[in-house]
Amino acid sequence: MKAASENAPRVVNPRFKYEVAARPGGQQIKVCFGCGICTAGCPVAEIDAAYNPRRIIRLVLLGLEEEVLTADLIWLCTTCFTCYARCPQDVKFTDVMGVLRDLAVEKGYVHPSFPARLRALDDTVQRARRDGARALARAKAEAGEPDAGLLRRILAAAGEDS
Ligand code: SF4
Ligand code: SF4
Structure with a gap:
């Protein structure tokens, strides 16, 4: 996997959230209001504090494409759909995660295999x-x-x- 250097300046892609929202499953990302209910119910977040669906969405909305798509964290989701069922804004984070994984492959951040x-x-x-x-x-x-x-x-x- 390509990795973003910790010391490198953060590259912002202001179009990133629109790219995610244009994909099936990503349409609702822009209505997230950051309540954190997804993170509170996530079994992965329970065992790994670095895994935080609310924060991942925030990074996407801020346009931090490389930071999101190079993160090992996007591969940890177990697709249990708990966040999907509980989100008050119907963001469908499980599907958003699928979009992020597809983009990571398409943009060459991970090997296609x-x-x-x-x-x-x-x-x-x-x-x-x-x-x-x-x-x-x-x-x-x-x-x-x-x-x-x-x-x-x-x-x-x-x-x-x-
Ligand atoms: S539960 Fe929904 S609205 Fe709340 S932070 Fe998560 S994705 Fe955003
Ligand atoms: S679908 Fe993924 S992000 Fe959502 S609660 Fe389950 S493991 Fe966490």
């Missing part, structure tokens, strides 16, 4: 989570626990009860 590698990692984590749920359902069934049937039905509905 990086998003695919990240998706492969996500798939691996998701598979591990499903395997864990299956193992838990089996253990509960063997122990005769009352909610084992429910867990099995949920896994079956998701096509995962094998």
Whole structure:
């Protein structure tokens, strides 16, 4: 990844917010009023104080393109949609993050193969989570626990009860 030097003067692109807003998913970014509800509910922000959706939006609105698009932080979002559901301004930050990732690739801040590698990692984590749920359902069934049937039905509905 290209990295912005900490000592370099901040380059401002006043068109950056318009570029983001022109993309599907980014249209609402300009109506953010900085309430911070997105950050308060974000599971990534909970474990990494440097990750702050409200601040990322602010940087975009200020035109600090390079600072945003070179930041490792834009790749940490787990797309859980909590911020998306809670935002009073319907900013849809999860989608905004997708736009920022696309721009980071298109403008050459990350290698084009990086998003695919990240998706492969996500798939691996998701598979591990499903395997864990299956193992838990089996253990509960063997122990005769009352909610084992429910867990099995949920896994079956998701096509995962094998
Ligand atoms: S919750 Fe919505 S309005 Fe509030 S800071 Fe986050 S994106 Fe902006
Ligand atoms: S979608 Fe991303 S930014 Fe929003 S709450 Fe989840 S992890 Fe945080």
